[in-house]
Amino acid sequence: MRVLIVPASRHGxxxxxxxxxxRSIRDEGIDVDVSQPEHIFDLKPYVAYVVGxxxxxxxxLDSALEFVDEHAPALRRQPTWLFSSGPLGAARPEEPIHPELIEHLLATTGARDHRLFDGRLDIERLSRTERFVARWVGxxxxDYRDWDEIDQWSRDIARAIVALE
Ligand SMILES: Cc1cc2nc3c(=O)[nH]c(=O)nc-3n(C[C@H](O)[C@H](O)[C@H](O)COP(=O)(O)O)c2cc1C
Structure with a gap:
């Protein structure tokens, strides 16, 4: 029983x-591979997917959108979970992710859940344009990531996968 985690990241x-x-899913006794979306060609070895x-x-990010569109039939066939990461504490945008995008992603993949996690901002890593936008939105x-929340969500996924067997 092997699960594929596909995180698309610009700054890590x-x-x-x-x-x-x-790590959290492995702790529950399930084999896991982690790979960037542009490096995945074969989804057959996996019983479930977590894409974010x-x-x-x-x-x-485009790489994640392309991955979802390209592999939609496989993602729909097996249980799939989605996550997004972004909001940065007090500067949380009113609409961190376009609601139509969530609808599109859920409809395309048949995912069981979409979870929004807070992110991290490291100004030093940003391009000039990104810095401008980051300052503009305040x-x-x-690092606003809530590791307990992420761990809890992952363990719930692991339990759901074990229950499939
Ligand atoms: C130019 C720019 C635009 C961003 N836009 C959003 C956004 O629309 N919604 C959101 O929740 N977070 C937004 N963020 C925050 C990022 O999603 C956050 O920093 C995330 O953790 C970055 O992940 P990465 O390091 O994997 O690229 C933005 C950050 C930057 C620098």
Missing amino acids: STAEIGRVIA SALYLGTW AEDG
Whole structure:
């Protein structure tokens, strides 16, 4: 029984969330692979999928959107969970992710759940344009990720997968 975790990340913090999800699911006795969306070609070895992306201007990264569209039939066949990571504490956007995008993702993948996690901002890592946007929306450097919440969600997924057998 093997699960695939697919985190799309621009500056590393969502990739790290992917690795923590993997660790929590492994702790529950399930084999896990973690891979960036552009590196995955074969979904057959897996009984379930967890797909997520960092949020930029209300949407997922292109690599994650392309992955979902390309592999929609496989994602619909097996249990799938989705997550997004983005909001940054007090500078939380009113609409961190476009609601139509969540609808599209849920409809395309048949996912059981979509969860929104807080993210991390490290101004030093940003491009000039990204810095401009970050300052414009009043975002401040910080790591707002809630590891307990992420761990809890991952363990619920693991239990749901075990219950499938
Ligand atoms: C230019 C820019 C735009 C962003 N837009 C959003 C957004 O629309 N919604 C949101 O929740 N977070 C937004 N964020 C916050 C990022 O999603 C957050 O920093 C995330 O943790 C980055 O993940 P990564 O390190 O995996 O790329 C934005 C950040 C930057 C720098």
